[in-house]
Amino acid sequence: MDFCRVWTAVSLLAAMLLGACGDGGAPDAPRKVNEQRRAALEDTIADNPDDIARRVELARVAIKLGDGVGAEAAVRGALGAGAKEAALRPLLARAYAMQDEGNRALETLDGGPIIPEMVGEAAWVAGDVHLAGGDLDAAREAYDRAVHELPRNSALWVDVARFRDANADTLGASDAVDYAIELDKANSAALAFKANLVRTEEGLKASLAWYDDALAADPDNEDALIEQAATLGDLGHYRDMLTALRHAATIVPRDPRLFYLQAVLAARADNYQLARSLLQRTRGELDAQPSFMLLSAIVELELGGEAVAATWADRLLAEQPENFTARRILAAAEWADGDADAALAALLPLVQRPDADSWSLLLASRSAAELGRRIQSADYLGRAAALAPGEAVPFAADNDYGLLTMAADAAPLNPAYAIPAISADLSSGNGARAIARATRLRDANRGVADAHILLGDAALAGGRTDLAVQAYRAARDLDASERTTLRLANALFRAGDAAGSGAAILALQRSQPSSIAADRLSGHLAMDIEHWDQAIAHFERVRRRIGNRDAVLLRELARAWAAKGDDTRALPLIDRAYRLQPLNAGIMEFYADLLERRGKNQAAADLRDKAAQIGR
CATH class of the missing domain: 1.25.40.10 (Tetratricopeptide repeat domain)
Known part of the structure; x- marks a missing residue:
């Protein structure tokens, strides 16, 4: 082999290589064009196996097509034809990275010299590998080098x-x-x-x-x-x-995301058997993703696989301890499996909160009763029947105040230390200091929605509603999802801006039509201004998503239909609400009114008497 010819070929290939290593599998041109080019290149190489330039171009096309194995084969073919490793090392590393062999890709990059024209490509591949592995500091350094070379x-x-x-x-x-x-x-x-x-x-x-x-x-x-x-x-x-x-x-x-999304669609249609089959076809490739764990838990619970559902919910809680939906699923699975003690243990972090939902409180009451804890059961039942949860507690500090604040003072921009210290400050009544810590974090991370949310939460807990509104507005500019918009709506309402609060909720409902919270709150807003048809439309969308298991939703639907003069539709709804919450005085009073209007005076009187006894 003439090494002068090889190095000449390498220099001619440098420009080609600069675009080849970092496409990350995303094609620059329609797939059909790339497939046709690959076929033509394979024919050319078959006629001239020593054509290094065409082999390298073949590797580039394989990368565009997302074919890491093909890219590796093409690079090895070029090396076998006499190409220099220093020129092709980044391209080979990209091929390994595309096959989820990140360590092998990094070893390849570190395995020898790299020609100057490919230094940027090498840094680019390293950045992608570090990003995929979760090493964000190393990824930052690598991308900085890559951008310097390939701006x-x-x-x-x-x-x-x-x-x-x-x-x-x-x-x-x-x-x-x-x-x-x-x-x-x-x-x-x-x-x-x-x-x-x-x-x-x-x-x-x-x-x-x-x-x-x-x-x-x-x-x-x-x-x-x-x-x-x-x-x-x-x-x-x-x-x-x-x-x-x-x-x-x-x-x-074979992309597992295809099967997962189809499983979501099947579950929404209540076809849980099909959903389970589709989830199984992902071959375990998505098992570590929280959304996959949650859907798997729901599907198994609906199909009677309580033990499997509990396993999925447990795995998700290990990753996300504050995932309340997973905790409710775990409790439901344990209860259905006959383990009242485990069900109550799963619910305790929820029912100990002042804003505990009525469903969790009801199941906790039943679990406690099953365990013979009558006083505890009655307390949960009373809170559930009130249908009036308290305010959410945004922060909870578990460790020593002095240790937490010292750690945060030493590293004020490290969220792992700053957030517990903010919690500790608020718990000890030092709201100003908590807000100051959150402000420093926000100032250092103005492009991060979570930093603004943290400041808003601290400000709201510290009584600075005006600052909370500003922080939540900034967060919503970066992230218009439920978590930011509902916080903003709450802060605006607390600040006395009911119109602004309603506008934020309606904006969420328009931008995120699938948001159950937005539809629910939009329904309440419509009720407040007596737009009954709009309220019914919002509440019915929620009911189609969650079923007939929310007493407040059923009560409000009944009120809206009754306000329209349609007691025939209102009665079954309030009856369902009463069966869910037989101790709620407000539901009983409204149910009694409807019964009386239908001429069932004795039944109405009995309900009012029961409501009066509960209120004593």
């Missing part, structure tokens, strides 16, 4: 945006992806990631146009198709969702 590479800026998003830096992620689009307006991966960010920042509907743009740039972008499908499902556009999933299935038929 105008659009695909690289998409990965920088992903890194910033993983750091909860919404503003930084948005800036990075906007720059990626500025550099290449046809970058489908950039447009799809922009859609994901818009979905968080502005809502589901606002993101659809960006997904359309991404798919116009590359109709076969499987990530865009799958994310679009998920968004359409959340909007209730199930036919369009299935269309997107079917298209994605022609490209990546």
